[in-house]
Amino acid sequence: MARAKSKVRARAKKIEVRRSPVRAGAKAKAKTKGRAKAATAKRAKPQKFAVSRLREQDFKTDGLRAYAQYRDLGINDATGGLAVAHVIRLKGPCDPKEVSKLHLHKADFQMIYVLNGTITGFFEGAGVHTMKTGDAWLQPPSIKHKVLDYSDNCELLEIVLPGNFKTVELET
Numbered sequence: 001m002a003r004a005k006s007k008v009r010a011r012a013k014k015i016e017v018r019r020s021p022v023r024a025g026a027k028a029k030a031k032t033k034g035r036a037k038a039a040t041a042k043r044a045k046p047q048k049f050a051v052s053r054l055r056e057q058d059f060k061t062d063g064l065r066a067y068a069q070y071r072d073l074g075i076n077d078a079t080g081g082l083a084v085a086h087v088i089r090l091k092g093p094c095d096p097k098e099v100s101k102l103h104l105h106k107a108d109f110q111m112i113y114v115l116n117g118t119i120t121g122f123f124e125g126a127g128v129h130t131m132k133t134g135d136a137w138l139q140p141p142s143i144k145h146k147v148l149d150y151s152d153n154c155e156l157l158e159i160v161l162p163g164n165f166k167t168v169e170l171e172t
């Protein structure tokens with residue numbers, strides 16, 4: 001009986017030894033997760049409830065592109081700079097000489113949703129895509145891209161993190 005017990009103990013020890021690297025990995029993972037959580041908590045700024053109503057006078061021409069009007073949705077202000085969201089109206093007709101310039105955005109996240117019209121773009125590694133009303137796409141950080149064409153009535157919703165992201169022009 002004693003022998004059987006010690007056999008069981010020995011077996012349990014073996015299993016424990018075998019498991020230990022996994023446990024160590026799980027511990028390290030939990031530690032990393034904890035650190036990431038703490039970093040996120042440190043970075044997170046208080047957010048406030050914000051509403052943006054549709055008003056024609058809020059479409060401004062002093063944004064990134066001269067051929068576009070931007071309506072800021074107040075997200076940058078409400079999130080303490082975490083993200084920016086704006087509606088972009090592209091002014092037609094599209095002039096590829098002005099518009100089709102390769103560039104990239106230094107951002108952590110960027111997605112675009114087509115509210116109206118169509119837009120065609122080139123995306124490095126993904127090729128040429130025409131997006132229509134209701135389509136959406138994600139632009140991974142620093143993907144090189146350019147607008148090739150858009151319809152006169154093209155309207156987009158763009159959400160980018162962080163709110164003060166930078167743009168690098170690769171063609172002038």
Ligand SMILES: [Fe+2]
Nearest residue numbers: 103104105145
């Ligand atoms: Fe862009």
